[in-house]
Amino acid sequence: SQQGEEDPQALSIQEGENATMNCSYKTSINNLQWYRQNSGRGLVHLILIRSNEREKHSGRLRVTLDTSKKSSSLLITASRAADTASYFCATDRAAGNKLTFGGGTRVLVKP
């Protein structure tokens, strides 16, 4: 697979449930970031985790990074219908370098 591949590709859950999605990458990274995209809209930055960090929290978001497995996970707790969107991981190999995006996970939160 290519740098930054998310799984699952699609996820459907009920409001209030947790949503977990994973991202795997191939090469060493500097940072890993998660972005959200509502249908037809721009990318909104959610959270950044540096290669020397293992876990990070922001509100209802929890991100983990395992550099030995070259993988990251994004957990959205107590999901809401408004969390319905596509979620992308993106990596950069050195500070200031381009971001390489994964294919995204489409999350549907049913009310």
Add this chain to the structure above:
Amino acid sequence: EPEVTQTPSHQVTQMGQEVILRCVPISNHLYFYWYRQILGQKVEFLVSFYNNEISEKSEIFDDQFSVERPDGSNFTLKIRSTKLEDSAMYFCASIAEQGAGELFFGEGSRLTVL
């Protein structure tokens, strides 16, 4: 809150025509990027720009593409002779400094080539 703005939001053009997509990055940002997203596919890097020159470009960014910062605010992407496969959402992004991490993206310009 400062934001990256892009115009037009949607452009329809005929194959072979020139297109210019415009972006106004956040005012104190120094690094600028163009990405594109073909419908239903990944967001792909096109080009990065710093200090009035291209710092990196992808294989997609061939001779048909060019970028320019004609004044202190606008950052443009020009496609010289559009092809059907250029149909995509084009996103502009900016960042204040290297290593700052978060890229700020605009809402995108949807280009449809007929």
